[in-house]
Structures are given as C-alpha cells and as structure tokens.
Amino acid sequence: MLTSDISTPRTLEIRGLSVCATRRGHHIDLVRNLSLTLNTGEILALVGASGSGKSMTCAGAQGVLPPGVISPHGHVLVDGVHLAPRALRGRLVSTVLQNPRSAFNPVRTMFDHACEVRRVAAASPAGDKTAVREAFLEVGLEDADTVMDLYPFEMSGGMLQRVMIALAILSGAPFIFADEPTTDLDLIVQARILDLLSGLVARRGLGMLLVTHDMGVVARLATRVAVMEAGQIVEEAPVADIFHAPRHPATRALVAAHLKLYEGAIA
Numbered sequence: 001m002l003t004s005d006i007s008t009p010r011t012l013e014i015r016g017l018s019v020c021a022t023r024r025g026h027h028i029d030l031v032r033n034l035s036l037t038l039n040t041g042e043i044l045a046l047v048g049a050s051g052s053g054k055s056m057t058c059a060g061a062q063g064v065l066p067p068g069v070i071s072p073h074g075h076v077l078v079d080g081v082h083l084a085p086r087a088l089r090g091r092l093v094s095t096v097l098q099n100p101r102s103a104f105n106p107v108r109t110m111f112d113h114a115c116e117v118r119r120v121a122a123a124s125p126a127g128d129k130t131a132v133r134e135a136f137l138e139v140g141l142e143d144a145d146t147v148m149d150l151y152p153f154e155m156s157g158g159m160l161q162r163v164m165i166a167l168a169i170l171s172g173a174p175f176i177f178a179d180e181p182t183t184d185l186d187l188i189v190q191a192r193i194l195d196l197l198s199g200l201v202a203r204r205g206l207g208m209l210l211v212t213h214d215m216g217v218v219a220r221l222a223t224r225v226a227v228m229e230a231g232q233i234v235e236e237a238p239v240a241d242i243f244h245a246p247r248h249p250a251t252r253a254l255v256a257a258h259l260k261l262y263e264g265a266i267a
C-alpha cells in the first residue's frame with residue numbers, strides 16, 4: 001500500500017532478511033531474520049564487531065551478494081511498497097563504499113562514471129555536464145571541469161570518495177548505504193568526508209545507513225544506532241542511549257572499547 005509519493009519516500013524497511021553461505025559443506029547463517037527501518041532525514045548507524053554481518057546486510061538488501069552467498073528470505077519496502085533489489089539499486093538506494101579506488105573503473109573518466117549513474121537512475125539528459133558540475137561542486141571538488149576528465153589513477157583517495165558521494169547525489173536516490181566510507185582515508189580527510197555526508201543528509205533530507213565500527217563516528221553523526229552480533233540486531237536505540245545506557249553486552253563492549261581508546265590520552 002502506497003503511503004506517500006514514491007518519488008519522495010520517507011521510509012525504507014528491511015524485513016526478515018536472512019543471508020547464508022555454504023562453507024566446506026556446512027550451512028552458515030551470516031544474517032538471521034534481520035529487520036530495520038531507515039527514515040529520510042536521519043543517519044542510522046549499523047555497528048558491531050568485525051564479521052557480525054553489517055556488510056552482508058547492506059549487500060543482501062540490495063541483491064549484490066558475493067558468489068556462493070544467498071538470501072533465502074527477506075524483502076525491502078519503501079513507504080510500504082515491496083520492491084525488488086533491482087528497483088532499489090542506483091534509483092532509491094545509492095552506495096558509498098570504503099576503498100574508493102577499487103570502486104571505480106580504471107579506464108573510465110569521472111564524467112563517464114557520472115553519465116553511467118545518471119543512465120541507471122534514468123535522470124536525463126545523462127550527458128548533461130551542468131548537473132555533474134553542480135554535484136562535484138557540492139562535494140567540494142572545486143575544479144569540477146578538470147575533475148570530470150580525470151581517471152581514477154590521477155586522483156587521491158579523498159577526491160575519489162568525494163566523487164563517489166557526488167555520484168550518490170547525481171543518482172537522486174533518497175537513501176544512501178555508506179559502508180565504512182572513511183576507513184581507508186587519513187584522519188583529516190575522514191573528518192571532511194564525515195562532515196560532507198552529514199551535511200548532505202541535513203540539506204537534502206536523505207536517509208543514511210552508516211556501517212561502521214568506529215564509535216567516534218557514531219557519536220558524531222548518528223541519530224539512531226542498531227547493534228549487530230552474530231548476524232542479528234541485538235539492540236537499537238537513539239545514539240545518546242547507546243552511549244549512556246547501553247543494554248546489551250555487545251553494545252557495552254563496543255562503548256567500553258571506544259572509551260578505553262581515550263583513557264590516558266594526552267590532555
């Protein structure tokens with residue numbers, strides 16, 4: 001049942017998602033009956049120890065699982081409408097990944113990538129340089145016309161990450177899945193990219209699912225937090241509650257590990 005105009009959706013719901021693999025003849029559950037709701041205008045942090053299933057959740061919801069990994073159950077609804085992964089990817093959900101260098105086609109320029117994104121999103125005209133220039137400027141790529149002609153090997157990791165965010169803008173998707181978007185960047189660039197992402201959510205009213213195990217990033221950006229352990233969400237709460245009154249042992253462990261990092265830090 002459609003609850004609002006699908007062009008300006010308000011909620012993305014993942015319902016009953018399961019992801020599994022077979023390893024040496026054994027069935028392994030990687031994500032187990034997971035449900036979460038992401039609203040536009042908020043940053044929902046998906047946190048958890050390494051291997052808890054955060055990336056598999058994003059991949060499963062978008063139907064982009066690696067070979068040998070399947071999702072036997074689960075569906076995604078946008079404003080209550082059940083949508084196939086193909087209808088989500090690049091249209092309603094855009095993705096910002098870690099290690100931007102491996103996410104770009106090495107023989108295509110930044111403008112080629114922008115055109116491809118526009119084609120998938122059916123944003124016309126795909127070859128319009130004005131829209132690309134505006135998106136590049138919005139993410140702080142000041143010499144936008146020069147950047148359009150660059151190949152990935154001619155750019156720094158921070159610049160590539162900015163282009164990846166510009167591509168998310170160009171797709172027009174109201175939801176972003178950002179999977180460890182700053183992991184491979186130095187601390188100063190990390191801070192700039194995080195500011196850029198949070199500014200984008202605030203300005204454009206996007207909904208962002210932010211996968212991270214950096215609780216500092218969570219404290220700084222998130223509205224709500226969902227904590228994963230062994231393929232399941234074990235706690236979900238507003239960000240202040242996660243830090244001040246964590247209930248589940250996995251949440252307490254994450255918060256304690258984060259605080260320990262700062263114990264004895266130089267004043």
Ligand SMILES: Nc1ncnc2c1ncn2[C@@H]1O[C@H](COP(=O)(O)OP(=O)(O)OP(=O)(O)O)[C@@H](O)[C@H]1O
Nearest residue numbers: 021030049050051052053054055056057066069213
């Ligand atoms: N291609 C694959 N085939 C089979 N199992 C996989 C594959 N990739 C990851 N896994 C397993 O899936 C589980 C969840 O992995 P996932 O990458 O979702 O964890 P994560 O929480 O995102 O971890 P990290 O924070 O380290 O990125 C892990 O047990 C991992 O070993």
